[in-house]
Amino acid sequence: MAKRSFLIPGVDKRLLIKDSLKVMPDLTRRRFITGGASLGALTLLTGCDVVDSSSAEEMLKTVSKFNDAVQAFIFNPDALAPTFPESAITKPFPFNAYYDLDEAPEVDGKDWKLEVRGLVDNKKPWTLDELYQLPQVTQITRHICVEGWSAIGSWTGTPLRDFLKLIGADTRAKYVWFQCADKDGYNSPLDMRSALHPQTQITFKYANEILPRAYGFPMKIRVPTKLGFKNPKYVVSMEVTNEYKGGYWEDQGYNSFSGS
Amino acid sequence: MSSLAAADAPISATKARSIQPAWVRVMHWINAFAMILMIMSGWQIYNASPLFNFSFSRDITLGGWLGGALLWHFAAMWILMINGLAYLVTGLATGRFRKKLLPITPSGVLHDVRAALTFKLGHDDLTVYNYVQRLLYAGIIVVGVLIVLSGLAMWKPVQLYYLVMLFGDYPTARYVHFFCMAAICAFLVVHVALALLVPKSLRAMIIGR
Numbered sequence: 001m002a003k004r005s006f007l008i009p010g011v012d013k014r015l016l017i018k019d020s021l022k023v024m025p026d027l028t029r030r031r032f033i034t035g036g037a038s039l040g041a042l043t044l045l046t047g048c049d050v051v052d053s054s055s056a057e058e059m060l061k062t063v064s065k066f067n068d069a070v071q072a073f074i075f076n077p078d079a080l081a082p083t084f085p086e087s088a089i090t091k092p093f094p095f096n097a098y099y100d101l102d103e104a105p106e107v108d109g110k111d112w113k114l115e116v117r118g119l120v121d122n123k124k125p126w127t128l129d130e131l132y133q134l135p136q137v138t139q140i141t142r143h144i145c146v147e148g149w150s151a152i153g154s155w156t157g158t159p160l161r162d163f164l165k166l167i168g169a170d171t172r173a174k175y176v177w178f179q180c181a182d183k184d185g186y187n188s189p190l191d192m193r194s195a196l197h198p199q200t201q202i203t204f205k206y207a208n209e210i211l212p213r214a215y216g217f218p219m220k221i222r223v224p225t226k227l228g229f230k231n232p233k234y235v236v237s238m239e240v241t242n243e244y245k246g247g248y249w250e251d252q253g254y255n256s257f258s259g260s
Numbered sequence: 261m262s263s264l265a266a267a268d269a270p271i272s273a274t275k276a277r278s279i280q281p282a283w284v285r286v287m288h289w290i291n292a293f294a295m296i297l298m299i300m301s302g303w304q305i306y307n308a309s310p311l312f313n314f315s316f317s318r319d320i321t322l323g324g325w326l327g328g329a330l331l332w333h334f335a336a337m338w339i340l341m342i343n344g345l346a347y348l349v350t351g352l353a354t355g356r357f358r359k360k361l362l363p364i365t366p367s368g369v370l371h372d373v374r375a376a377l378t379f380k381l382g383h384d385d386l387t388v389y390n391y392v393q394r395l396l397y398a399g400i401i402v403v404g405v406l407i408v409l410s411g412l413a414m415w416k417p418v419q420l421y422y423l424v425m426l427f428g429d430y431p432t433a434r435y436v437h438f439f440c441m442a443a444i445c446a447f448l449v450v451h452v453a454l455a456l457l458v459p460k461s462l463r464a465m466i467i468g469r
């Protein structure tokens with residue numbers, strides 16, 4: 001009991017390790033810890049207690065911020081993600097989340113509205129029917145997961161940059177911050193240059209069918225220049241902001257830029 | 261002037277006796293440190309989505325979970341790449357690669373492999389690498405270049421698309437990265453075992469002589 005170290009009140013490091021061991025092997029349940037305990041997750045970075053973990057964590061966080069800057073520097077806004085023929089599409093396209101499919105958000109398309117906030121001229125919420133009226137394009141690109149696997153899929157929707165123009169967004173702002181319908185409030189920041197990339201899309205369809213629940217009904221943000229976790233599903237709002245508001249996985253240690 | 265010349269003499273004498281120059285020793289140990297961090301964190305990353313029907317034991321991985329391992333991997337990569345690049349440039353510029361690693365002839369390799377297997381391969385003169393050493397040391401440099409290139413291809417598959425093309429596609433780059441890791445681990449086993457069998461070679465890598 002004396003050896004037990006409580007890094008933050010109520011969060012036992014040992015229990016966290018046990019919990020992580022339990023969920024690690026199952027790809028569909030990679031949830032490491034419950035929301036809010038991200039500090040606990042970072043104590044595990046070093047993997048053992050003999051290393052002075054807090055200074056190692058600080059060093060790693062600093063390097064990760066440096067890596068954000070390096071990635072922003074080498075990001076070419078005109079470099080397109082490779083596109084593929086329909087025959088290359090991965091079937092079935094994997095469902096992936098930190099929860100099982102039957103726990104995925106169930107959004108009622110009739111009640112749902114996309115909220116638009118922050119540095120935009122027109123903050124009117126959008127119904128699904130209104131969004132469906134927007135011009136749509138299809139892309140067949142490779143989705144690359146932070147875990148290493150990848151799959152090729154077909155996504156149809158409106159280029160995000162066209163939508164940002166339509167709502168009068170201040171595109172000099174630093175981020176577009178997305179919030180999702182997941183019960184723990186999944187969210188993720190997207191840097192503005194990636195948001196304005198020609199292939200970044202507000203997606204309504206997968207394989208020419210209305211986005212099924214598994215892939216993020218009613219809308220997802222498809223960013224082929226980012227890792228999968230920065231392609232939020234079940235989106236309920238977007239906010240144009242200069243403030244870095246963090247993200248579900250970003251706060252737990254995934255590199256924030258995570259560009260491809 | 262004469263005092264300068266006098267001071268020069270002992271330095272060149274030391275140089276002549278030195279088996280491993282200081283830059284080789286420094287870069288060797290920096291590389292060893294970075295490589296171990298990369299391999300151990302890489303195993304943890306592999307575990308998130310294994311390519312084969314096995315995972316690495318968590319006891320030998322670094323990072324605790326995928327996010328932590330990625331932070332280690334993308335931090336240690338800078339040490340590995342900067343040190344590796346400096347090593348390649350210095351090795352080529354000083355002519356050390358050419359002098360130490362070339363030529364590599366099939367007959368020479370065959371002869372020395374046979375000698376090694378019958379325990380007749382001498383290590384009397386550590387300044388000259390035998391053909392097995394030349395092949396392995398040159399080979400591991402090639403593997404080192406490949407693992408960095410395949411790693412960069414996976415890290416930035418859109419920005420560095422030409423690197424992905426070099427390997428064919430993204431999933432292939434993953435396999436290349438994995439097999440290069442396996443080759444480095446195999447090299448490491450042989451390399452460390454032989455360094456322990458011939459302790460003066462280990463000493464030379466630490467103090468130079």
